[in-house]
């Protein structure tokens with residue numbers, strides 16, 4: 275945990291007067307960073323204060339620009355991770371603003387970088403909230419851009435050369451919610467004080483890495499699949515949107531080495547042990563009296579238990595992906611334990627699974643996508659990229675046991691705890707099937723109206739309920755009047771009589 279005093283101390287050391295150290299015996303060689311021009315040095319990177327000397331050998335200077343941000347690695351209630359410095363390796367202007375994301379907080383934004391070009395502010399200050407929220411949105415978007423071959427992912431309105439940014443509102447108003455709006459081209463994070471609590475207990479949703487990453491996930495998915503947010507889709511399509519948000523938060527955490535290592539140490543490399551990873555939005559959940567976060571990805575929910583309620587349906591998909599993650603990690607840990615540190619194995623496993631899911635979603639239908647559509651794309655892409663057969667066994671098992679798909683692989687080994695977790699070719703019955711069927715075609719999760727009453731703010735925005743589904747499925751700017759289009763057309767007809 276980085277303390278503010280340490281940062282201040284580091285800064286003081288950096289600017290301490292230069293002193294020579296005569297008669298000290300062996301001298302410590304100068305840090306090469308001392309030879310960098312002052313404007314290239316970063317605050318806190320330097321402890322030695324010796325006078326630079328000429329050197330004959332040129333030193334490599336990192337080509338990438340970048341800035342340090344101070345962020346909560348989970349949220350203020352998860353003390354074991356606390357606030358830490360992160361390096362964002364791209365150019366960020368005062369705001370913070372970059373080419374895709376900008377920040378809005380009246381009276382505070384634009385927030386200026388400090389003298390070293392960093393966005394490091396005292397935790398919970400308005401400036402910190404701007405920097406933290408921007409950094410987590412940026413990290414989530416960057417994670418998916420990396421899985422997209424390093425190519426930018428358009429927001430839903432980025433068509434025909436449009437490069438409009440998404441605007442992040444860290445303190446958008448009061449309320450126990452957060453949302454993504456295509457109409458507003460915005461991510462809005464609200465804050466609330468739990469009933470009967472003092473103002474010091476106020477929960478700012480922008481300070482949760484899970485919540486910020488979840489809402490950014492909605493924006494990323496709306497860019498990839500603009501037809502999926504319309505409420506007229508089957509409940510499972512809505513479930514995919516909610517699940518993608520939660521899964522984004524889990525994969526973002528596992529893309530960060532310090533979080534992955536903390537998790538491995540805390541759980542002794544057992545992802546089904548209790549930890550901060552599957553618990554989503556811990557502080558928010560606690561404020562509502564939920565000890566394991568707002569949602570728990572490590573759940574056992576089946577489709578027959580969740581009806582048409584989209585928030586619950588999403589947890590079935592998230593849970594299946596979480597189980598596949600734990601299964602693949604167990605397999606790879608056994609296979610690679612003599613060659614690699616468990617933390618490195620976990621980071622690599624999570625990254626490959628995130629990429630597999632990302633590619634499967636890109637390949638899934640443009641509208642009305644269901645869990646079995648995504649599961650089948652995962653199976654097919656996994657086979658084509660040469661994953662061991664047991665990866666597909668894990669995917670088939672986990673989707674089948676949750677009553678999403680038929681059990682193409684016999685479930686008897688899974689249900690009796692006898693899956694051969696370390697056998698790369700294990701399929702149960704020798705068949706490496708890459709096309710499975712829907713478990714129950716009459717499931718309410720496929721046929722009923724979407725009940726979004728317990729979803730996050732995104733799913734409750736009227737724009738996704740009343741705007742014509744065909745218009746939503748097309749990319750492009752969405753105006754406020756599009757939300758009222760039907761009423762305005764009726765009025766127009768009435769007034770022209």
Ligand SMILES: [Zn+2]
Nearest residue numbers: 516519730732
């Ligand atoms: Zn959501």
